Amino acid sequence: MSGLRVALPGGTLFEATCSLLHAAGIARLDPARFDRELSIRDGDDVYVKVRPTDVPVYVEMGGCECGVVGKDVLWETSRECYELADLGFGQCRLVLAAPRDSALARGVWPQSLRVATKYPASARRFFAARSLNPVVIQLHGSVELAPLTGLADCVLDITATGRTLAANDLVEIVEAGASTARFIANHAALKTRNESVAALAVALRRAAAERRTAGAA
Amino acid sequence: MTGLDALPPGASVRRRADGFADHLVGPAARRRMLTDRFIETFEAWGYGFMVTPLIEPLDTIAAGVGGEQQSALFRFMDSDGALLALVGERTVSVARVVATQLHAGPFPLRLCYAGSVLRNQAPNAGRRRESLQAGCELVGAGGLAADAECIALAAASLERGGMEHIQVDVSHADFIPGLLESAGLDPLARDDVLAALARRDLVAVEAALEGTEAADAERRLLLAFPTLRGGREILDTAAGGLRGERPHRALEQLAQLWDLLEAHSITDRVHLDLGAVRDWDYYTGPTFEVFSVDSGFALGSGGRYDTLLSRFGVALPATGFVLHVDRCHDSLVRRAGALAAPAVLQVSWESDAHAEALELARDLRSRGLACACDVAAGGDGDVRVSATGVHWLHLGHEEHGTVDAAVASFAARLP
Numbered sequence: 001m002s003g004l005r006v007a008l009p010g011g012t013l014f015e016a017t018c019s020l021l022h023a024a025g026i027a028r029l030d031p032a033r034f035d036r037e038l039s040i041r042d043g044d045d046v047y048v049k050v051r052p053t054d055v056p057v058y059v060e061m062g063g064c065e066c067g068v069v070g071k072d073v074l075w076e077t078s079r080e081c082y083e084l085a086d087l088g089f090g091q092c093r094l095v096l097a098a099p100r101d102s103a104l105a106r107g108v109w110p111q112s113l114r115v116a117t118k119y120p121a122s123a124r125r126f127f128a129a130r131s132l133n134p135v136v137i138q139l140h141g142s143v144e145l146a147p148l149t150g151l152a153d154c155v156l157d158i159t160a161t162g163r164t165l166a167a168n169d170l171v172e173i174v175e176a177g178a179s180t181a182r183f184i185a186n187h188a189a190l191k192t193r194n195e196s197v198a199a200l201a202v203a204l205r206r207a208a209a210e211r212r213t214a215g216a217a
Numbered sequence: 218m219t220g221l222d223a224l225p226p227g228a229s230v231r232r233r234a235d236g237f238a239d240h241l242v243g244p245a246a247r248r249r250m251l252t253d254r255f256i257e258t259f260e261a262w263g264y265g266f267m268v269t270p271l272i273e274p275l276d277t278i279a280a281g282v283g284g285e286q287q288s289a290l291f292r293f294m295d296s297d298g299a300l301l302a303l304v305g306e307r308t309v310s311v312a313r314v315v316a317t318q319l320h321a322g323p324f325p326l327r328l329c330y331a332g333s334v335l336r337n338q339a340p341n342a343g344r345r346r347e348s349l350q351a352g353c354e355l356v357g358a359g360g361l362a363a364d365a366e367c368i369a370l371a372a373a374s375l376e377r378g379g380m381e382h383i384q385v386d387v388s389h390a391d392f393i394p395g396l397l398e399s400a401g402l403d404p405l406a407r408d409d410v411l412a413a414l415a416r417r418d419l420v421a422v423e424a425a426l427e428g429t430e431a432a433d434a435e436r437r438l439l440l441a442f443p444t445l446r447g448g449r450e451i452l453d454t455a456a457g458g459l460r461g462e463r464p465h466r467a468l469e470q471l472a473q474l475w476d477l478l479e480a481h482s483i484t485d486r487v488h489l490d491l492g493a494v495r496d497w498d499y500y501t502g503p504t505f506e507v508f509s510v511d512s513g514f515a516l517g518s519g520g521r522y523d524t525l526l527s528r529f530g531v532a533l534p535a536t537g538f539v540l541h542v543d544r545c546h547d548s549l550v551r552r553a554g555a556l557a558a559p560a561v562l563q564v565s566w567e568s569d570a571h572a573e574a575l576e577l578a579r580d581l582r583s584r585g586l587a588c589a590c591d592v593a594a595g596g597d598g599d600v601r602v603s604a605t606g607v608h609w610l611h612l613g614h615e616e617h618g619t620v621d622a623a624v625a626s627f628a629a630r631l632p
Contacts, residue, residue, distance in 0.1 A: 061343055062513015071420075078339065083418040182420060188508045188515060191386050191446075191490065198444050 003044025004189075004196050007059060007067030009052035010034075013181050016089045017068045024207035026200060056081050056184065065189035066197055071179035072158055075122040081184040084201040088208040090181040091160065094122060097170040098154035099147050105171050110153065116146030117156040126156065126176045144168040236338060236346030247556040248349065248546050251378045252331050255351040255540055258374040259329035262366070264353050266329050269310035275300035280528045281309030283498060291337045303335040308525070308537060311354045316529030324357025324533070331542070345543060352519075352539035356526065359534035361470060364503040364521055365477035371507055371517050371538045372483050378545055380516060381552070384508045385486050386446070387474065388493035390500035390520060392467040393439075399461020400435035410439070417494055434458030438491075445491035448484070449475045455491055474503055495520065502536070511548040516541055562588035562627065563598030574602040577620045584628040600627075 008017050008029075018029045027042040034040065034049040041047075050058060055069035056079035067081075070090050074083065096115070098104035104113075113134035117123045120138045127134055137152055144164060146152035156176060159165055165172065183204050185197050220228065233239065240248055256266055274295075279287055282305070290302040304310060307330055319326060331351035338344050353370060355363050368385060375383050393414060397407045406429045413421035426436055438445065438455060445455060452468050452475075459465060471489055478484050495504045495518075504520030519538020526533040550556075562581060566574035577600065578590040591598060600609045600623055607623040609616050616626065 057343075060513070078342070080417065083416075083420050086420045086423075186513050187417075188513050191488070191506070192384055192508045192510045194444070194446060 003046065004066060004193065004200065005046045005048065005064040006200075007055045007064040007069075008034075008047055008049050009055050009067070009069050009073075009181075010049050011052050013052065013068065013070060013090045014049065017087075017181065020087060020089065020204060020207055020211070023211065024203040026203055053077070059184050059186050062186050062188065064186070065193055066183065066185040066200060068181055068183055071177070071182050072119070072122075074182060074184070075125075075177065075179075076119050078121070080187065082187060082190050083182050083184050084190075084197075085183040085205040085208070087181040087183055087204060088212050091179070092158050093160075093178050094119065094126075094156065094158055094176040095165075096126075096154055096156050096173045096176060097144075097159075097165050098173050100169050100171050102147075102153065104154055104173055113154065114152040115154055115156050116143045116152035118143055119156060119158070122176065123156045144170055234346075235340030236342075236344065238345065238347070243556040243559070244546065244550070246559055247549065248542060251545055251549075252349065252351055252542050254378040255374045255542070256329060256331055258377045259351070259353050259370065262327070262370050262373075264327040264329035264355075264370075266331075267311070267314070268332070269304075269307055269314060269330060271303060271333060271335075272301050273304055273310055273313070275302045277313055278302055278304070278309055281312060281525055282306065283496065289336045289338060291335050304332075305336050306334050306539065307332060307350065307352060308354060308522070308539070311356075311537075312525050312529055312535070315354075315356050315533070316526060316531040319356075320531045322357065325363065326356040327353070328356065329353045348544075349542035350539045351542055352537060354535060354537035356535040357533045358536070359523070361474050361503065362477055363534075364536050365474055365481055367519055367536050367538050368474075368478060368487070368503075368505050369481035369483050371505070371519060371540065372486060374540060375507060375509075375516060375545065378540075379549055380509055380545060381511075382509055383486060383516070384488060385483070385505055386488050386490040386493060386508065387471065387478075387503060387505045388490045388495065389467040389471050390495055390497050390502060390504050392464055392471075392491055394497055395461060395463030395467055396435055396438060396459070399459065399464055400429075400439075402429055411497065414494055415497075434460070441492075446488050448489065451489055451491065470503065499525070505538070507540075509548050511551045512544055514541070514544050516545050516548065559587065562586060562600060563596070564588050564590045565596030565598035565601045566591060566594055567601075567603040568594040569604045570602045573604075573607075573620060577602055577607065577623060580620065580624040581627060584624065585631060586627055 008014060015031050018031045021027045021029060027045065027047065029040060029042060029047055039046055039048040052069055052073050055067040056074060056077045058064040059067045059081045060079040072092065072094060103110055114137060115123060115134045116137045116139050118139060120136055123136045139146060143155045143157050146155060148168065183201055190197050260266060275292060286305055290305050292300055292302045295301050311328055311330065315326065333347050334350050335347050338346055353367065355367055368387060372383060372385055397410055406425060409425040410422055413425050423440060426439060452472050456465060456468050478487055493504065499522055500520040501523040502521030506515040507517040508515055517538055517540040521536040523534040526535055564574050564578050574590055578588050581588045600607060606617055607620055609623050611626055
């Protein structure tokens with residue numbers, strides 16, 4: 001039986017993903033090699049580097065049997081994949097943030113609210129769960145500018161350190177969710193290639209746990 | 218003009234709606250052949266072919282399928298303002314027919330169908346919004362022999378359609394809910410775990426179980442979820458330490474079902490998969506999915522749904538399945554390439570031999586050979602008819618003879 005095709009997320013999770021695959025004894029991938037090659041074979045398996053938002057697309061449609069992607073991407077996608085393991089790294093949070101001097105920052109929710117975000121699907125569910133119906137304005141970058149320019153009252157955005165928010169005088173109002181990297185798999189592959197996929201999940205989970213223990217020590 | 222700023226005049230009439238497909242001659246022929254093979258197999262097992270409408274009242278569909286499926290329907294308004302929908306699956310239609318026109322029996326009733334189903338999914342997702350499904354329903358049979366029959370028939374049909382290396386994953390809709398009940402979880406925690414399983418989010422399952430008083434045996438099983446699969450032996454592994462009667466009953470039924478599948482001689486293609494995620498509100502007993510390594514999606518799926526008919530006023534047990542013709546076609550194409558258009562013999566004629574050419578074409582067709590007769594004289598087809606006789610190519614040699622000799626030569630090449 002041929003090997004697995006694994007989708008790796010480009011961007012901030014990429015190097016940590018390669019390093020975890022190495023630590024788990026699955027594959028030794030040189031991240032720099034992906035600058036020259038789109039896909040790299042390691043043993044029987046093939047690794048492809050794609051945009052993080054494309055990882056669930058490849059996996060759902062069967063282009064890859066499995067992949068690694070941030071939970072924040074999974075919140076935003078309508079793709080159906082199995083989420084098999086929390087890999088622990090790539091921690092970030094989706095938060096609602098507003099200017100320091102706003103009513104919202106004092107704990108007063110205005111009757112009408114305009115929210116700028118790069119994550120409209122997450123925003124829809126976050127507000128629906130709280131029975132709020134704000135105007136959601138989708139942007140594709142630098143959402144923290146929206147309150148500064150009067151485009152929106154607040155932002156729903158991903159933050160890892162909180163530095164960007166602070167630099168723009170925004171304070172966190174509430175956390176919508178905490179995200180880490182996840183190992184995901186295609187529905188049919190989980191059934192027809194169960195042993196390979198499950199073995200990968202187990203190895204990655206173990207390596208992630210060891211890393212967490214080492215980090216805590 | 219690039220069309221990016223504005224469509225050129227007349228271009229809008231040439232658009233095809235997103236998510237819909239044209240099936241050209243070769244692929245369409247193979248798709249139809251697949252459907253025919255499936256239906257032939259259904260009929261060979263005693264299932265009567267029937268046809269239901271493409272449109273049902275929304276209320277009818279809502280009696281059968283859950284909210285998520287309903288919201289993915291193409292809906293529109295009838296002349297009296299009532300809501301109608303294009304069907305997203307056809308089991309509910311068959312249930313309606315049984316409840317209204319076939320409720321007198323005799324039971325068990327074996328019915329099959331094939332037709333389009335439509336889902337109003339987001340365009341550009343690469344998903345089909347119209348697809349072809351062929352399915353069977355076995356109504357009025359409550360025993361596991363009926364479930365085994367459906368599983369064996371689904372596998373036989375797919376193999377008859379040319380699918381290779383298929384794998385049937387058999388599960389039980391009551392195992393996971395029963396496990397959660399016997400794990401001593403409170404209803405809220407139980408709902409959390411079920412919802413996480415339905416989302417296929419095993420990280421959330423683990424989180425939902427954390428801090429609950431779930432007993433060890435159940436927790437161990439729930440966390441081992443994606444690997445709870447194998448042959449009959451996994452039933453004993455799973456049963457060890459389980460307290461509740463409900464999960465034990467599900468495992469017992471699967472053991473009996475396994476024996477029945479053995480009698481059908483298909484256990485070499487069957488896995489028991491206790492962790493399968495299915496619609497637990499709809500299914501009430503054994504469920505199954507059929508996979509092939511060529512496809513990232515299930516080729517077919519089915520199961521027992523004993524509560525559906527009662528929603529139409531007739532309390533009858535039922536089990537059935539559906540095969541996804543387009544996914545099967547994709548799988549064949551991936552393995553063997555697209556099918557070329559079927560061969561058609563071209564019959565040409567000189568102006569004094571049109572009637573003879575038409576006669577030859579009639580003869581060829583009556584022998585089962587596809588042929589098209591030129592509509593003008595002087596063509597250079599596979600067979601050329603003139604007043605002096607017929608010319609045709611046979612194994613690279615030019616042959617000449619009578620109409621009968623030509624027909625006999627072509628008929629001899631039929632498989």
